[in-house]
Amino acid sequence: MPKPAVIIDNGSSFTRAGFAGQKKPKFVLRTVSLHPCSTGTTWETQRHPTTAESTEGFAVAPRTYPLKHGIIEDWDGMENLWSHLFFCGLKVLPEEQPVLVADCPSCPSTNREKLAEVLFESFGVPALHIANTGFLSLCAYGRVTGLALEVGAGVSHVTSVCLGQTWREATYRLGVAGGFLSSYLHSLLMESPNEPSVLKALKKTTVIQLKKQCCYVSMDYEGDLHNQGYHHPARFQAPDGHWITLDKERFCCPEPLFQPKLLHQSSPGLHHLALQSLQKVPDHARRDTVGNIVLSGGSSMFPGFPERICLELNALFHSTGCQIQVLASPERGTAAWAGGSMAASLTSFQHAWMSKGKYQEHGAGYVHKIFQ
Known part of the structure; x- marks a missing residue:
């Protein structure tokens, strides 16, 4: 054998x-x-x-x-x-x-x-x-046709695949991913009421752990940002014993995936790139592609991310009459x-x-x- x-x-x-x-x-x-x-x-x-x-x-x-x-x-x-x-x-x-x-x-x-x-x-x-990796991500969901939204540590991609064939002209790269979000979180915390000396001493691995444990994607970013009552603070104990409190930083951290301008990038957000990709797919394959949108990558694991991307895509596709569903496996990180x-x-x-x-x-x- x-x-x-x-x-x-x-x-x-x-x-x-x-x-x-x-x-x-x-x-x-x-x-x-x-x-x-x-x-x-x-x-x-x-x-x-x-x-x-x-x-x-x-x-x-x-x-x-x-x-x-x-x-x-x-x-x-x-x-x-x-x-x-x-x-x-x-x-x-x-x-x-x-x-x-x-x-x-x-x-x-x-x-x-x-x-x-x-x-x-x-x-x-x-x-x-x-x-x-876009095709392989679809395979993990038992598909060979669909749209893969990959959000990793160094880069994010939107890839359309039809019967195992990648549409190169419908593939887009987004320069926002986990590493950028970790740096953004650290800069947000430096502007928070937490003790600056504690924050400056944080190691990169601790910031990543903090991001994974405390951050989430907001379903209404502007509303949450301007309504203090919507904030749900979280406390995190650093390895040195100091406590760090996160308030709006919890949902501000992943927001650049939808608004890259927060990181001073001119690229459209992940949901807009998904729309552009789907518009490049030939008409005969578009319905099957729209019906198989999958998430992958460790930075797609934020609580609320699947629901937010689904909400944004349905808003973009509202005029078409298509109802978007996003598949998000608990094991999508790998x-x-x-x-x-x-x-x-x-x-x-x-x-x-x-x-x-x-x-x-x-x-x-x-x-x-x-x-x-």
Whole structure:
């Protein structure tokens, strides 16, 4: 029986990996640049709290991230991260198992070629598949047609997909995501009545934890902003023991997803980009696309986010008579990885692999011919 494919989703914040057919990734690693270090030296990596594997033989370059806005920029650091992932995290030999890699919708075509080159030549994988995260997010919901709204750590995307084919002209990128919202929350708190010295001492990881535990999306931002009675303060205890009180910051933090101008960005909000994407979809596919709008990414997990995006889209589509429904799985934070796991486990998917022989025969450019 052939070994299951390895599924890798490289996120700006975390890289998730596991095997086809599994519901959850086996290994989650913070996406930082790893570099080989001297034999016998053990370094502690910045990693997800649930990951306990050693990083012996690898060093973390402080505050260096191989991905920026979902696009790989440091290939050496990424190659070493994958090496740690294969040998230490998953404990597999990459030359023995096919690999499916998720890439973001706005990746330049050259990234896919480089990805194939590294995995075939440096790791010797027997077969490779590269899939758009928007398509994989839909797969996680059991769809191959629809609109994926992905809100991650480094970048957000709106992607229309029809029968597994991504509409490139209907794909939009939004430069507002989790990392930007964390910075925005910190700046909002600096203007609050909390003790400035306490706020200045907050680590980035603490701000992220505060954001996840206390923030939510308002259904009426302007109303909540101007009506003090609608505010529901929350208290958060920092690791140093100090208490921080959040008032309007709770719902102001995620609002730039709908109003990027709050971060001094000229882009339309996520709901307007969704409308633009749907308007680019051919008429014959639009109804099915509208009927399958799905959410994915860790920054889509704010309480109230699914309801707000549904409210905004229905307001935009009011004149069309369409009633919008948004699908929001409780596991949507890892939807792209789960979709890859689901797709690669199907018998019908097995013809979709690019073999090492095909790579050697046609070169890295062959990825554009067989992967959409």
